Amino acid sequence: MECVRAMKGKQNSPAVDGFQAVSTILDSLDALVYVAAMDSHELLFMNEYGRSKWGEAGGRKCWQVLQADQSGPCTFCTNNQLLDEQGQPTGVLVWEFQNTVNGHWYQCRDQAIRWPDGRLVRIEIATDITDRKQMEQQLEAARREAEIRADTDALTDLNNRRAFFNLGRQVLRQAQSSATPVSLVMFDLDHFKQINDEYGHAAGDEVLKAMATAAAGQVRATDILARLGGEEFAILMPQTTLQQAEKLSERLCQALAACVISFEGKQLQCTGSFGVSTASSGEASLDALLAQADKAMFKAKGAGRNRVSIVDR
Numbered sequence: 001m002e003c004v005r006a007m008k009g010k011q012n013s014p015a016v017d018g019f020q021a022v023s024t025i026l027d028s029l030d031a032l033v034y035v036a037a038m039d040s041h042e043l044l045f046m047n048e049y050g051r052s053k054w055g056e057a058g059g060r061k062c063w064q065v066l067q068a069d070q071s072g073p074c075t076f077c078t079n080n081q082l083l084d085e086q087g088q089p090t091g092v093l094v095w096e097f098q099n100t101v102n103g104h105w106y107q108c109r110d111q112a113i114r115w116p117d118g119r120l121v122r123i124e125i126a127t128d129i130t131d132r133k134q135m136e137q138q139l140e141a142a143r144r145e146a147e148i149r150a151d152t153d154a155l156t157d158l159n160n161r162r163a164f165f166n167l168g169r170q171v172l173r174q175a176q177s178s179a180t181p182v183s184l185v186m187f188d189l190d191h192f193k194q195i196n197d198e199y200g201h202a203a204g205d206e207v208l209k210a211m212a213t214a215a216a217g218q219v220r221a222t223d224i225l226a227r228l229g230g231e232e233f234a235i236l237m238p239q240t241t242l243q244q245a246e247k248l249s250e251r252l253c254q255a256l257a258a259c260v261i262s263f264e265g266k267q268l269q270c271t272g273s274f275g276v277s278t279a280s281s282g283e284a285s286l287d288a289l290l291a292q293a294d295k296a297m298f299k300a301k302g303a304g305r306n307r308v309s310i311v312d313r
């Protein structure tokens with residue numbers, strides 16, 4: 001106001017009322033500015049930005065004008081954060097909020113101040129940050145998607161090798177700390193090269209997808225099923241004994257053999273060879289379990305394929 005008066009004096013311009021000048025400034029801002037009594041929540045002032053978006057204050061309370069479906073003060077009201085234990089203003093509180101009337105995001109700067117009549121009031125200056133928030137949300141969604149893609153086998157949608165090792169180590173740590181059994185099944189499709197050679201790579205891809213779907217239908221949510229590469233798959237099963245893993249493998253072996261895949265008018269079939277290893281109280285490393293299951297699987301291949309072989313004990 002001093003500044004306005006000083007301008008008046010110096011430039012000898014027509015008289016400018018201080019109140020009008022301040023109102024003009026506040027009404028020109030591209031931000032909501034409002035003042036509400038801290039005790040009654042009565043809206044004492046709101047600039048043009050606020051009036052154009054939320055309507056006239058008309059003696060109403062801030063929560064009646066600025067928020068939707070409120071029957072009393074908002075649960076997120078910042079009043080109690082703006083005063084210290086002695087009831088004195090603590091300074092500016094900066095926070096972000098999605099308005100419940102228009103869905104826009106605002107960065108709010110709230111402060112308790114003394115109103116000319118001596119009351120404590122909350123002044124809020126809020127700028128629209130919706131564009132920034134949307135960009136942040138899009139970036140976060142893209143980051144999550146990239147994370148999922150990095151762990152997913154693009155052909156079958158199963159966990160990939162990287163995810164299998166990351167999740168598998170966690171499962172083994174848990175099994176070791178709870179001294180519970182964990183079992184590992186490896187399986188590899190039989191004579192898969194022949195399918196590629198005879199029907200083409202696209203046909204081979206369809207078989208891989210069908211086998212992955214059949215396997216996914218047999219495992220529990222807590223099991224970690226992955227395509228390790230090529231036509232080789234693995235399942236790590238927490239809280240599972242060797243006998244239980246062998247049973248699951250037998251079931252899965254039959255399910256794969258029963259799978260008929262239609263491809264360009266042809267009916268394709270494939271079987272798998274299975275190897276099973278176990279750590280009865282979770283005390284083995286993932287590499288050791290894989291090596292044992294791989295050895296057992298090799299045994300199943302050697303014994304004629306389309307069968308399950310368990311680790312030598």
Ligand SMILES: Nc1nc2c(ncn2[C@@H]2O[C@H](COP(=O)(O)OP(=O)(O)OP(=O)(O)O)[C@@H](O)[C@H]2O)c(=O)[nH]1
Nearest residue numbers: 188189190191192193194196201202204205230231
């Ligand atoms: N279609 C398709 N083929 C793949 C993919 N990855 C690996 N292969 C093929 O899988 C075949 C694996 O062949 P082999 O390792 O000889 O195994 P196999 O023919 O199944 O023989 P056994 O394992 O001894 O029963 C090769 O022809 C690879 O090119 C893939 O993503 N898609």
